[in-house]
Amino acid sequence: MDIWIIGNKAGLLCYIIAVSCFMAPTVDSWYLLTSLIYLCLNIAVPILKQSTPNRLLVVASATFTIACAYQLDPLFLLLLPVSLYELAWLLGGNKNWFALAFVLPVPLIPSPLVAIYLLVAFLSLLLHVGGHAATEKLARVYRVQEKMREDIQKLTRSLNENNEYMRQSEYTIKLEERNRLSQQIHDDIGHSMSGALIQMEASRRLLATDQMKASELLHNAISISKEGLERIRLTLKDQKPKSEELGINRLRLMVDELSAKQAVTATLAHEGDIDIITPIQWKIIQQNMIEAITNSLKHGNASGIHIEVHVLNKFIKAVVTDNGIGSGKVVKGLGITGMEERAASAGGTVIVDGTKGFRVTTLLPF
C-alpha cells in the first residue's frame, strides 16, 4: 500500500512542479527547498513503523503543505488531501474519517483551484479507500488461512498420535497374548505331556514282562493326555482377558479422579450385561466420555456430572450428563466431530443435547 501512496504524492508533486515551471520558468530557491522538505517528510512516513511518530509526521506534512500554500503557491493545497487520507487511515480507516478528509479542506481552497482540487481529492480518495479495503481483505484471508493451518496441524497431530497409539496397542496386545499363551502352555500342558510320555515309555518296556502293569501305565498316560487336551481347549478358549472389568473399572477410576481433582461431584452407573462390550467399544466409550466431561467442565458450568453405561438389547448407550447451564445452540467443533468419528468407526452415533445441561449420548450397535 505504501508504494501506491508514494506514487500518489510523487505524481501530485510532479504536477505542481511542472505547472509552476510552466508559469515562471526562473527557478525559485524557496520552491526547491519546500519541495525537498516535503519529499523528506513523506519519505520518512513509510520508513517509521511506530504509529505515534508516524501520525505526527503526517500531521506535520499536512501543516507544512498548508503553510507552503499560503506563503508560496496555493497549488500546494493539492497535496493536502493525500496527507489527510493517510492520517485517516492511520487513525483506523473508518469511512467517516475519509469523508471528513475529503470535505474538510474545501473551504480553504481559492476559487480558481476548486475544480482541480476536487478532481485530485476524489481520485486520491478512490485510491486510498480501494487500497484500504484490499489490504483489509488480504489480512482477513491471511487470518483464516492461519486458523486453517492451525486446525490442520492439530488434526494431523491427533491422527499421528492415534496411529501411533493403535500401532503400539496392537503390538502390546499381541505381545501380551503371546506371553500368556506360552506361559500357560509351559505351565499346564508341558508338564502333563512329559508325564504322559514317561508313562508310555515305561509301559513299552514293561510290555513283554508285566502286561498288567503296562496296560495300567498306558491307561494313566491316556487320561493324562485327555486332561492335557482339555487344558489346551480351556487355554485357547476360555481364558479371555477380562476386558469388561477393565473397562468399567477404568471409568470408575476416572469418576473418582474427577471428584477428587475438580469441583464437581461425579457419579457412575451401569445397567445391563456389560460383559458383552468389546475392548474397542470400551475405548471409544471412554474417550468420548473424557471429551464430554472436558466439555462439561469447560463450558457447562456444572457442579455434578453423571456418567452411565447402559447395555440395551441391540445397542450400547453411554451417556454423560451434567447439571450445568448447557447451551441452547450446540456448535459442532473439533471435539464433537472427534466423538462422532470415533463412534462412526464402530457404526454408532453421538447425540449432543444442550437443553437441560449438557447430555452427550454415544450409541454403539452390537
Added chain:
Amino acid sequence: MNVLEIHNLTKKFGDFIAVDNITLNVREGEIFGFLGANGAGKSTTINMICSLLRSTKGEISLLGRTIATNVKFAKMNTGIVPQDISIYENMTAYENVSFFAGLYGLRGTLLKERTEEALEFVGLADKHKSFPKNFSGGMKRRLNIACAIAHRPKLIIMDEPTVGIDPQSRNYILNSVKKLNQMGCTIIYTSHYMEEVEEICTQIAIIDHGKIIAEGTKEQLKAIITDTKDIWIGIKAADTLPIDQLKQIQGVMTVRHEENTIKINSKGEVNNLNLIIQQLIKDDVEIRSVEEQAPNLETVFLTLTGRNLRD
C-alpha cells in the same frame, strides 16, 4: 425399488446444523415414518426433499433421478401436505383442489375428473361448493390432502398432518393414509405422536438433533431396547401360587411375587398369556387384573435419547 434415496444430506443454518449427514432409502409401497421431537430436523429434511430448501451438502434422488437437476420431474411426482394448512380461504373447496392440480399441469376434463376424485377420496365431495373458512380444522386438513393428491404423485409427504384436529378427523386421515398406500402410493409421514407412527408406518426412522439414531420396523426398533416383556397380574391372595409351574411355561424367564402382584418376565415374541392364565385358574388363583408392559416407541425414544418426544 427405492422411491427416495437420501445420501449424506446436511443442512446448516449458520453454525447450527439442522440436518446432520442423513442417509436413508424409502422403498416403494412403504409408509415411512419420521419420528422425532420438535426441532429434531424432520421438517427441514422434508423441505429439502420438496426442493423448498437447498441442502448444504448431500444428494436426494427421487425415482432414481437427482432432484437438484430434475426439479420439475421431482415436483410432478411429489405431493406435499405441509405442517401449516395451505389452502385459500376465499376459494371454494373445488376451486382449491382444481387450482393446485392445475399448477401441476392438469387441464380440461382430466383436471375435472381428478379434482372430483380427490374430493371424493377425502370425503368432501358434498362440500365442494363451500368455502374453507367455514370448515373445521380437520376438514381443512382433508382438503389440504386432496390438494396434494389430485395429480396422483408417486410420493406423498405428510408433515404432521394431525396436529390440532379432532379425533374423528384424525382417524379419517390415518385411514386415508393407509388407503393411499394400498393404492400404490409411497408415503412419508412425520409426527411427534408416537401412537400414530406406530399404527400406520411400516418403516420408521427416529431422528434427534438432525441425526438418524435408529431405523427399522417398529418391532426392530423395540428390539433395540429389549426382547422381553413384563406381564403384571394382580391377584386377590397369594396363598396358592404355582410359581414353579409358571416358570415351566414356554417363554417365561423369571417369576416374581410382590404383595398381590405376580410379575412375570417373558420372551417378547412368545404369546403365552393364555397358558399363564390357564395355569392360574387351574390353581384357583383369583385374577384381578392383567397388564402387559411391552416397550413402545416412546420408551425406545426415551431410552435412546434420554428425552421425551414432546419435550
